[in-house]
Each structure stands twice: as structure tokens, then as C-alpha cells.
């Protein structure tokens with residue numbers, strides 16, 4: 001028997017949550033043949049142009065959070081502007097209600113859906129963040145969240161800060177190991193918490209829960225002997241794991257029923273997450289208020305009262321982690 005699904009179109013008959021595909025997958029690329037101000041070239045590549053594109057995010061959203069962190073780590077804040085939506089979403093989707101007059105200053109729109117529907121009037125999916133919107137035309141270039149951060153690393157190098165880290169390993173075998181880890185973490189952890197939280201059958205929930213904690217145990221073992229997932233340096237996969245870990249105790253443990261243990265009860269993962277949190281580019285991009293208000297006050301099939309819990313105490317995030325010794 002299945003029950004009310006948060007997203008009916010993405011709920012399989014088994015009760016499993018099956019995420020919608022990313023509809024807009026334009027690329028902004030250094031190899032685009034388009035000139036400044038032009039649209040995409042014949043291969044669909046938009047030109048890299050500082051000041052032209054707007055990254056629209058919710059600070060609550062883990063998929064968007066990745067792009068906020070990577071943009072900051074690479075020093076792309078002046079090249080790509082940031083729009084932050086109200087953490088509360090209703091049936092009209094994300095809204096720019098934190099802004100003056102309830103409209104985004106550059107895009108001039110009240111709801112993100114306006115950009116989606118301008119790009120594809122027949123679009124019927126969810127209007128999701130992150131999205132990169134072209135400020136010249138108001139069109140959505142991409143909502144392809146896995147590709148967005150990769151392109152910030154590889155296509156925007158001309159605008160990286162001089163001390164920007166290499167977030168993608170260059171040695172092919174190390175890159176392959178990195179990418180395999182990315183896949184495992186996406187399936188079992190990043191999307192795994194959603195598969196647990198949005199499951200509408202006991203079986204689908206239990207399968208997601210088991211996969212999640214098996215993978216977290218394996219990652220905890222891996223991080224026992226290395227500071228970061230790929231060794232001594234932070235890479236993209238650390239960013240991707242961090243955005244789920246930092247939300248774990250605040251929303252996934254309770255709201256999504258991922259409650260075998262809290263992050264703070266796994267000494268290795270907890271120290272690793274604090275290490276990242278205390279690294280420039282990570283902690284200052286975390287907004288626990290947006291995170292909690294979004295999850296608890298938006299997913300009304302899971303939390304019908306929309307009451308937002310007061311805890312947990314987040315002061316532990318700034319305590320010493322000891323991972324550098």
C-alpha cells in the first residue's frame with residue numbers, strides 16, 4: 001500500500017521516489033563559438049561571460065548548495081552573480097520574496113517558474129534550483145546540477161582566483177576513482193536521504209535507509225586514514241558529501257527518518273564534516289534557518305503541521321576537529 005507522495009509524478013508504484021530528469025542542460029563553455037551577448041552556438045554552448053549569468057539558489061537545497069560552495073572556492077563571485085530565493089515554497093514554486101518588491105533585482109521576476117516557462121512554455125516538471133539564468137534574455141541555461149559545478153571548475157578557469165583549488169583530479173585513474181565515489185555518494189547518500197524521506201511504502205524506505213547507512217559506514221572507514229575523500233586535498237566529491245552531512249541532524253535524521261544515528265554520533269564523519277565547515281567557502285554558506293524552515297514548512301505530506309523544530313544545537317560545528325594532526 002502506498003500513501004501520499006510529495007511528488008506524485010516521481011513516485012513509482014513500489015513507493016520509491018524516482019527523481020525527475022534535469023530538463024535544461026545548456027552548457028556555458030570556454031569553447032563556445034558565440035560572441036559576447038550571443039546565445040548558444042550550433043553545438044548548444046553558451047559563451048563564458050563574466051557578469052552575464054545569474055546562479056539562482058535556495059540556501060536550503062543541497063544540490064544548489066554545491067554550486068554556492070564551488071563558486072566561492074574558485075573565487076567566481078564577481079563573475080557569476082547569486083540570487084537567493086525564499087526558503088518557503090508553495091504550489092507556485094520558488095519565489096524571490098527576500099528581495100525588495102518581491103522581485104529579483106537582475107531578472108525582474110517574482111517566481112523562478114517565470115524563467116522556466118519563458119524558456120519552455122510547455123514545461124510541466126518542477127521548477128528547481130540550482131538554475132543558471134541568462135540575464136540578457138531571462139532564459140534558463142541549465143538546471144543540470146551535477147554539470148553546473150563541473151563546468152565552474154573546467155570552463156571558467158580564466159576567472160578563477162589565483163589560489164583557486166583544483167577540485168577535479170587531473171590524473172585519469174584518480175579522476176575515475178573520484179567519479180565512481182561521486183556516483184556511489186549520489187545514489188546512496190545525496191539522493192538516498194530523499195529516497196528514504198519521500199518513500200511512500202515501508203519497503204522502499206527500508207531499502208533506502210539500509211543503503212544510506214551502509215554507505216556512510218564505508219565512507220567513515222575510508223576517512224579514518226585520510227583527511228579528505230581523495231587524500232590530502234579537498235575535491236568536488238567532498239563538496240558533494242558535505243552538503244548532505246551538514247543537513248543530516250537538522251533535517252534528514254528527523255524529517256526524512258534517517259535515524260539509525262546522528263552525524264554527531266559518528267566520530268569520524270562528524271570531525272570530517274566540521275573540518276570542511278571550518279574551511280573558507282563552506283561554513284559561511286550554511287544557513288540552518290533556511291534549511292530547517294524549508295524542509296519542515298514546505299513538505300506538507302511529511303510534516304502536515306508545518307511546525308519547525310527548534311533544535312538541534314548547532315554550536316558544535318565550530319569546535320576543534322583535530323583532522324589536521
Ligand SMILES: N[C@@H](CCC(=O)N[C@@H](CS)C(=O)NCC(=O)O)C(=O)O
Pocket residue numbers: 019020021022058060061062063064093126127128129130143145
Ligand atoms: N534538478 C533536480 C534536483 C534539484 C532539486 O530537486 N531541487 C529542489 C530543492 S532541493 C527543488 O528546487 N525543488 C523544487 C520543487 O520541488 O518544486 C531535480 O529536478 O530533481
